[in-house]
Amino acid sequence: MNLRCIFLVLLASSITLQAAPDANVKTLRLQDAIEQKIIVLSSVKYLAYQSLQICLKNVHKRKDIKVHFSPGLQFASKDTSEQDQIILQKRTLLVKAGRSLSPTFVSYCTQANYRSPKKGSLFGLKENAQGKLFALAGFLSTIKDSKYTAQHAVWTVTNNHDLKGLHHDDLKTALKIQKFVADLTQKPLPKYTIRYKDGRESQVAFTGEAILIYGQHEYILTEDAVVTCQIFNEAGEMVQQVFKDMAQKGGKVRFSFKLKALDLPKGKYVSKVFIDGKTFQEEWVES
Structure with missing residues (x-):
């Protein structure tokens, strides 16, 4: 074997060795990654209306990890007068060894009679959604461009609201959400829908206006x-x-x-x- 062939073999081996770790990166749910002391939650902060920033760090010095965020992930406000938050998105993010990551998620309030979080409000991880709320979260994760409707759908479960708040500008999307929520909650389909005024920061979230x-x-x-x-x-x-x-x-x-x-x-x-x-x-x- 000449020098050129030896060089190509060594180069190929080097590339394979470098690529192997990425191919074998473990994927863990956020809760499991925290329990296994691979991921540390630095902070969970409310940035703006329906915008939650989750700051996490991979404390392992050598191993990268993929963290899975599943629909129904919930966060409790440090201020008990403010609403807790739920995530309806499904995402898997790579966190490099020893590095930090601060993704933002669209979040939804789960206590309509509590105050809307203010900018900078802090949250902690709480138990995942269960039962009807878990089923609703999974369904809503498949619906795009429905922030207003999704929020009111959450309140039909957490606060026993009727379905009149399930308005969507696209009629097919509206009917799809209304049908699912009606079947889930055993509540009647709405004869009309309402676009409610959003609650302001630090005020009761559901205005009823x-x-x-x-x-x-x-x-x-x-x-x-x-x-x-x-x-x-x-x-x-x-x-x-x-x-x-x-x-x-x-x-x-x-x-x-x-x-x-x-x-x-x-x-x-x-x-x-x-x-x-x-x-x-x-x-x-x-x-």
Whole structure:
């Protein structure tokens, strides 16, 4: 064997030896990595609205480790007046030997009647979600772009809220989440949904203040008609016009209405469909 061949063999062996450790890096759940004293949680800090930073360090001097974060991971606030947090994401991150890592996660509050965490609030690891909350976390980890809906879904389990808060701008996504939560909690599907005002930092998280209420009319016309839709309060005063004198073809008709509720008094409102000046159908909502 000439020198060139010997050099290539040694080079290949060196590359193999360097690559081998990465191929054999162990993956552990965060809790297991902590219990085995490989990972230390330096801090868990609330950075901003629905943003939790988890600072961890691999204290092993020679071994890299992959840390798995599973849906349903929970963190307890050091301030007992603030809400605990739950993670709904599934992630696996490599932490090099002797190095630190500070990933951020979207987090959700689990106690609607407690205060929202303030920037810089500190948390500690607590027991994983169990039962219905665990099942919900696993389901929501598969849904993208649903931060508002996911938060209210969590509260249907942790605070026994109804399903009216499960609004999503994409109707298919909304129906998918509503169906799962209804089956999970044995609560009725909502006839309308509400976009609630978010609680401010250090204030009670669930305000109960409706910003928008989304309802739906569905009916059958035996012939073409000119239709008007208006929304009224309980006193019979019109508060919003949805549309006026719209031509609709005969057959099955379905359309959504949106009540701007933020500046209206709390109470019941009715959306009415008029044909030839007479009430043809009505749908009630409550802010």
